[in-house]
Amino acid sequence: MAAPIFILLPLALLFITATSQGQKAISLTDTLTPTSKSSWLSPSGVFAFGFYQRGNGYYVGVFLPRTSNKTAVWTYGRDSSSLPSNSTLRFDGGGRLVLQSAQAQDTYVATPNDTTVTASASMLDSGNFVLYNSDQKVIWQSFDTPTDTILGGQSLPASKELHSSASVTDPSTGLFLAIMQLDGVLALYPKGTPFTGEYGYWDSKTPNNGPNVTLHLEDDGFLYLLKPQGVYLANFTSQGLPKEDMIYLARIDPDGIFRLYSYDITRNDDWSVKWDVPTDRCSPKGLCGLNGFCVNVGQDYECQCLPGFVSVEDGNRTAGCERNFTAESCKNPTVSNNMQPVPNTTWEDDTYSALTSLTKDECLEACRQDCNCEAVAYNVSQSCYKWKLPLRFGRRVPDGNSNPQLYVKVGDTRSG
Structure with a gap:
């Protein structure tokens, strides 16, 4: 009797066999x-x-x-x-x-x-x-x-959402979400805001395509929007040949960026980013919490506080900022309400009063005399917008004359 012949299969083929069994x-x-x-x-x-x-x-x-x-x-x-x-x-x-x-x-x-x-x-x-x-x-x-992730072979149907985690070590629901809207648009928003352009910070620019568009991720890392009858609406990445030792996932991360990752199971190294939106790290609105604003620093970002404010929680950039002093009554004659500038920033427009035809000094004085006013935005057209605290969605923007200048009321107690 002839001796049996044993064939050693390569690791990749063994993986394919296991995968095909499913x-x-x-x-x-x-x-x-x-x-x-x-x-x-x-x-x-x-x-x-x-x-x-x-x-x-x-x-x-x-x-x-x-x-x-x-x-x-x-x-x-x-x-x-x-x-x-x-x-x-x-x-x-x-x-x-x-x-x-x-x-x-x-x-x-x-x-x-x-x-x-x-x-x-x-x-x-x-x-x-x-x-x-x-x-x-x-x-x-x-x-x-799905929670915050879709994998190769998975899709995100119309009206479904992905919610970011609070942090890398905390899987609870975080600050941001991705939604496949009923108008055919994939969009990113801060949690708890209306799904409108005012609050969104990135979208696929594919409106008016009906209520049945789906986000798909294939095993080869091909990420795209698909209309009914197999019509490709938007290709975010390119098609390729599936690799049996490569895994892909698309996830909205704790920092609000939507990323496509790849992972080589044979190397056991870190995940590689293949595609991400938006590219501006400070685009996700609310990244720095209430009364904080985001500043791009190279490929990363940092959070800064308004004048007279400090971080609520050291090491947690999303926790926002709080006043580092006890606010005195604005009717107190021993209190001088200084107005500190916060140059080149933009915030959510939460105006409760708008004044026109004022000089900058008149605008600042109007806030000082108003116990409800905590900040004003003043622009070159002599418009003065009064805001209450907290301020949110703050970020640093390029210097430009068209950007309203923000001033924040900072109490300065003096002996009378």
Whole structure:
């Protein structure tokens, strides 16, 4: 009898084989805990679903276990408190995935979207965590409820949003969002603002294209907007050949920039930025919090405070600024309200009173005499705009005569 022949397959081919299989069944009797068996891996081991750690607590989500900080691409209950080490994940009798801990009430992480009972579950190599019924029909998937990220093979349908995380170490909802609008525009906004041009800080410039435009990311890093019937509306990156050892993700980051990243799983190095918008780091409105303004510094940015203000929280640029003195009553005769200039900045227009045909000195005096006035913007057309605190969406702009000059009231207590 001839000896058997063994063929050694290269690593890349082994990865393709695992990927093409697409799934590895998860036992519905399995239980996960943060400190023992903490996750279910995809066939290649590139993605995992389960507990990942941030600081002293844990979160439930989909992440890349081989990356240095276990990069999370989907998180459940991101605005709840982090989970303790005695938490568990298990399936109940109806196939719903239940999160349990001694400190909180049980919650359902994954619930089938119909009355069908879950027959199986899989963590796919696409980064999608999926529940199936007995006919192998998808009845729940993490791809349907993205948090801050879409992966290769995933899309963002019309009216759906991505919300940034608070920081690299805090997955709770942050300051910015990306929305696929019903007019066919992909747009970026500060959280909590109307979806109008006044508040947006970047958009795809594709209006009036109907309510069914979708943002797509392909496995080769091709990021684009697609209209019904397969019409390409906007290509943000170019098409290429998928590489079995390369992963792509598009994410709105804590700093409000929407970036496309690539990651080579064979090198285990850092993520590489392939595309990003906007390119001006200070464009995201509200990046420096209330009463702070953003200044570009090379490829980075810094936050500065209005005169008479200091940072609310050292090391947290988005926390904003607060007065470094106790405001005295403007009716107090021992208080002289100085008006300090803040040159070359722009802010949200939150005017409560507009005066015309005033000199600069008259404008400043009008604010001094008004107990409600905390700042004024004065321009060369002799218009004077009164503002109350807090000021928001501040950023440094190029010097120009057309930019209104901001002056902030700074109390100066004097002995009478």
